[in-house]
Amino acid sequence: MDLVIDGQHPLDKCSKVGSTPVLHVARSAVLIIFIVIAAALGIGYYIFFNPHEPISKPLSADIQPAIIRIVEGASNENNPEYMVPQVATVVIGVNNTVRWINEDYVPHTIASDSSYRDPVSGAFDSRGRPSEEGGAFIMPGMTYEFTFTQPGRIDYHHEPHPWVQGTIIALDTS
Numbered sequence: 001m002d003l004v005i006d007g008q009h010p011l012d013k014c015s016k017v018g019s020t021p022v023l024h025v026a027r028s029a030v031l032i033i034f035i036v037i038a039a040a041l042g043i044g045y046y047i048f049f050n051p052h053e054p055i056s057k058p059l060s061a062d063i064q065p066a067i068i069r070i071v072e073g074a075s076n077e078n079n080p081e082y083m084v085p086q087v088a089t090v091v092i093g094v095n096n097t098v099r100w101i102n103e104d105y106v107p108h109t110i111a112s113d114s115s116y117r118d119p120v121s122g123a124f125d126s127r128g129r130p131s132e133e134g135g136a137f138i139m140p141g142m143t144y145e146f147t148f149t150q151p152g153r154i155d156y157h158h159e160p161h162p163w164v165q166g167t168i169i170a171l172d173t174s
């Protein structure tokens, strides 16, 4: 018995019945809804579990950074002052994120005298900062932040301006 009708196999006809324009629209709508839901889930994940969040974040949202100003003229060895304050005391859990603000007109770096590494924040050295977070140099008007999570005294300097020296004294909360 010959199953070919009008030169087509009957199963081909059946599949054509299932491909009406209405079903095409319905399939496209399902696909679009699926894409929208997937995008929403992706954006939600990015917002709530931001995988790019820097590791040197404050321990609490309430923490205000300690500010150290790299003053104008700090790159000049004859300047009366370089960083204000030169010795900064911070309390872990209170203000242990330090923010250096470059008020000078040339780039500066911050480098530990003894290659200090914080157990959470890593190497205390702006020269290791990724370019997407600002890069090695603290450009004029820009900042560098580092969070100290263990008590201690950390001496540091500017790599291109070794006369610019500072000290962080990190104290335990108790």
Ligand SMILES: [Cu+2]
Residues within 6 Å of the ligand: 074, 075, 107, 108, 109, 158, 159, 160, 161, 164
């Ligand atoms: Cu400097």
